[in-house]
Amino acid sequence: MMHPVRTLLAFVLLVLITLPAMATQPDEILADPVLEARARTIGAELRCLVCQNQSIDDSNAPLARDLRLIVRERLVAGDSDEQVLAFVVDRYGDYVLLQPPFKATTLLLWAAPVLALISGALLVTFVLRRRGGDPDAAPALTEAEQRRLDGLLHPAGGKDSGA
Amino acid sequence: MIAEIGHFALALALLVACIQAVVPLYGAWRGDARLMAVGNTSAVALIVLIGVAFGALTWSYAVSDFSVQNVYENSHSLQPMLYKIAGVWGNHEGSLLLWVLILSIFSLAVAVLGNNLPITLKARVLAVQAMIAVGFLAFSLFTSNPFTRLDPAPLDGRNLNPLLQDPGLAFHPPFLYLGYVGFSMAFSFAVAALIEGRIDAAWARWVRPWTLAAWTALTLGIAMGSWWAYYELGWGGWWFWDPVENASFMPWLAGTALLHSAIVTEKRGALKSWSVLLAIIAFSLSLLGTFLVRSGVLTSVHAFATDPERGVFILLLLVVAIGGSLALYAWRAPLLKADGLFAPISREGGLVLNNLLLTVACFTVLTGTLYPLALDVVAGAKVSVGPPYFEMTFVPLMVPLFLALGIGPLMPWKRADIRGVLHRLRFVALITLAVWGLVWWRATDSSPLPAFGIAIAAWIALSVFLEFSVRIGLFRITLGESLRRALHLPRATYGMMGAHLGVAVLVAGVVASSSWRTEVIRAMEPGQSQEIVGYTVRFDGVAPAQGPNYSAERATFTVFRDGRQIAVMQPEKRFYPVSATQTTEAAIRTTLIADLYVVIGDQTAGQDVWAVRMYYNPLVPWIWFGSLMMFGSGLISLSDRRHRIGAPTRARAPSGVSPQPV
Secondary structure (H helix, E strand, C coil): CCCHHHHHHHHHHHHHHCCCCCCCCHHHCCCCHHHHHHHHHHHHHEECCCCCCCECCCCCCHHHHHHHHHHHHHHHCCCCHHHHHHHHHHHHCHHHECCCCCCHHHHHHHHHHHHHHHHHHHHHHHHHHHHCCCCCCCCCCCHHHHHHHHHHHCCCCCCCCCC | CHHHHHHHHHHHHHHHHHHHHHHHHHHHHHCCHHHHHHHHHHHHHHHHHHHHHHHHHHHHHHCCCCCEHHHHHHCCCCCCHHHHHHCCCCCHHHHHHHHHHHHHHHHHHHHHHHHHCCHHHHHHHHHHHHHHHHHHHHHHHHHCCCCCECCCCCCCCCCCCHHHCCHHHHCHHHHHHHHHHHHHHHHHHHHHHHHHCCCCHHHHHHHHHHHHHHHHHHHHHHHHHHHHHHHHCCCCCCCCCCHHHHHHHHHHHHHHHHHHHHHHHHHHCCCHHHHHHHHHHHHHHHHHHHHHHHHCCCCCHHHHHCCHHHHHHHHHHHHHHHHHHHHHHHHHHHHCCCCCCCCCCCHHHHHHHHHHHHHHHHHHHHHHHHHHHHHHHHHCCCCCCCHHHHHHHHHHHHHHHHHHHHHHHHCCCCCCCHHHHHHHCHHHHHHHHHHHHHHHHHHCCCCCHHHHHHHHHHHHHHHHHHHHHHHCCCCCCCHHHHHHHHHHCCHHHHHHHHHHHHHHHHHHHHHHHHHCCEEEEEEECCCCEEEECCEEEEEEEEEEEECCCCEEEEEEEEEEECCEEEEEECCEEEEECCCCEEEEECEEEECCCEEEEEEEEEECCCCCCEEEEEEEEECHHHHHHHHHHHHHHHHHHHCCHHHHHCCCCCCCHHHHCCCCCC
């Protein structure tokens, strides 16, 4: 009896591994190098939906190949890069975009780094300000240290040591 | 029988860990030296028991005992011995065992080397280490037992995942785990210090080398993984911002921050509670990394839900470890008083900036990694967070970090004169700008950004050289005197400069290889040639080949430069019949400045025509040179005597002060 998680993992690995990563095939490449370059840029932005975190450019899954062909078809038909991306998103949803779109559900995702940087910087400024003080001033001695110092400076007789 | 001994030893180890988690802690509270000393003995018992368990599993793998389920699922009799052994940690159950083995090694190090620590601190550290061990041993025994038997025993095993049958990946997990578990030392010291409610220089002096050791191992582990991806996955990529990669990168970022903040804590007595918090964060991210990768939660939330036993245990462990330590921090950290004052423009100020940027970068990676998961759970919506997101958020944080890296080490402690430091750097800045212009002009890119990246690398490297020449007084005193000073610089200083130089080399490699690589994809017949960046590559044909546990199609390419034959390259496609999987083996010829990278693909049915991919990857080897420099610098720094001596004995301090006349 196989473990359910392992069955699933094995399945995922199978999908990943049985398809050596050959990605873009020679017969897909467009004759026009400018169009092909645009196709590659778009391809790197699109997720291979049946793979784990691979772009369609890096994947050898049949679905990725289909998507690569669709991208090239649309480019040859004269679409702009944005139109091609919109065409794919219409059919597969936002999930297909490796760069998440800017919208309500991803607001936090995009805002998080900026907020973290700003609040971190403010916190640092606040703490440094509050601490303040003269860095050259020696830290105050504790009572015990003061006593020891006194003991060294003024040994038993109360006279100055041979300074 | 061997497997049962291992299983029994593991159960005993859990018992010992439970004792070690409680008794020394109680002893420290009551001030009972005998109870505290229990930790020393139990640490030895723990490593012996876990060592026996690990040895038993390794033995089962070495002799291919397929009656053990774990061996059956991850090994095969025809596998080379190296991969039989690597199979021990190439799976969930075995890797947990390796994890606790490394943990017990670190605990032993505290028990044996920690005699110069305050006795209560040592006892508490050992207890916290044991608490971590209890969690992992229980998880292993109750949900992931590696010693489960099969009856009847199968005739042969199911093979280790062929992608993992590779020297680069065989040693990748142990180094990664050395790093992950290494941060447990900083964590245990942090928690122990919170319980004590006190931190002094001795604390930081202990935490620093252990953090450095963990960081060094983790650096090598990550570099190995990325190198493996580069040559094994077959399209020349080396970093994909994959959740699994991010899982190891986050503790690295937090650990790097801790490495720098601990310096301030040791040398200046400042940033105490921040260092403690970073230690907790670094280890928490290590725990998260271990479980994210192993639980399958990243593949799909539903994979997690289908195995509630493990899932709940993992959640519980994370909540107790991370939540517990953070709660303790919130309660006790106010007791940790900082005493080292410093002006914002100072070495300390520079290190604070370093920490701010590294922490925010780490937080960004965490957000990007977990966001899809969180959104799925909360809103049921699916979103992909891929490389473009990380490049847009992470890279802009690295630019100020690297600029500050050039300035920070030149600033003195406490208070710096920023005008003077910038004045020193004027030539470095000029050369950097010249590099930027020159590279932009030569590379004929439309965008100035790749050239800017190279300029940043030059800035770091040049400022390291400037720092070195300042330290040895180059050209200000006689050359002989400079040389004498160079010989007497502490190793830790060389370690720091070497690691920073490694960053420069790494940055150059990353920028060049991702901006200027050349790619050719075409169908080829034997006899045809292809030009790529000055090389002529002739395809000679494909022949079958046989490996120990795979069959392969091996292509032969002859490489010419200026009409002269310079190399023969043989990429392969391998087929592993046992697991019915295929892998690609790229052929790589490196000049140390650039790689020529050739992969063979599918055959056109019925014809002797093959899909071929070729890459010219400039400076890509520098990515691993840079990482190796960081690794080597970590080792050099660790060998510094000042690190090895550790903390001076507390009890001796008063009598050590001789009453000299003032």
